[in-house]
Amino acid sequence: MNAVKTIKITPGEFLHQAKILGQLPTMIEAISTRQVIQTTAQTAKLDVTTKELQQAADQFRQMNQLYSAEATLAWFEKYRLSLDEFEEFIHHTILSQKVVDHLFSDQVEPYFYEHRLVYERAIFYEVIFQDEELALESFYAIQEAEISFSEVAREYIQDQELQRIGGYRGTVSRKDLKPELSAVVFASTPPTLLQPVLTAQGSHLIFVEEIIPAQLNEPLKVQIMAELFKEWLKEKVQAIEIDFAANKCE
16 A cells, blocks of 8 residues: 655745646735725724624535534545634625625616616527528528428527427527627517528527516626626726735745
8 A cells, every 4th residue: 555645835836836837816816806805894894793604604514515523624624724714714705795785785776777778688599500591591481381490490400409499598688699689689579580690600590489678686686796896806906916925935
């Protein structure tokens, strides 16, 4: 049986490996993000209670299936964390959410009404042709009831899974579609078959089943706050000058 080999990693070696493995920018961004959140929380006098810390720690253990002390200790060992460092991690997670709520909870509603079209969704089916004339022929054939959309999908879609569900794209938001597609899809009056739309990908034959107007429900509130926070954080991090004293890590 081979003996376990111990590898000593110094701070300087750790930094060197992070550089050559291309991980340094990610690490710097994470450190900068943490400091921005901590500074913002201090300025706003945000804090975390012992009860909040305990509840979040319990939720984390459940989400990661750490149901026993042994499983929790094994997780600590895997990530090289002490109990104090784990509590610091949980504390920062809670503090991050409090910063999000503090900065953006009042901005969600006006932002939504200003950008509500972005959050509209459509349910539709799609077949993409490489031959524009064939797409037009199929469009007219469906209109004349010579063939159904599902039959066209079965004949011309190459992907077997997509073929099996008749080209069903599911519920798609406006911002997830190419501009040339979203313009016609969201201007339509469902249920309707659209004349083929040409993009760099091919000629899109689309049947729009439903347009779902945007509603400011709780999941969308969370999504909008996350989007606003991401943009705010990006600006703050980019404005930071980093001096990680590389030559001092020996």
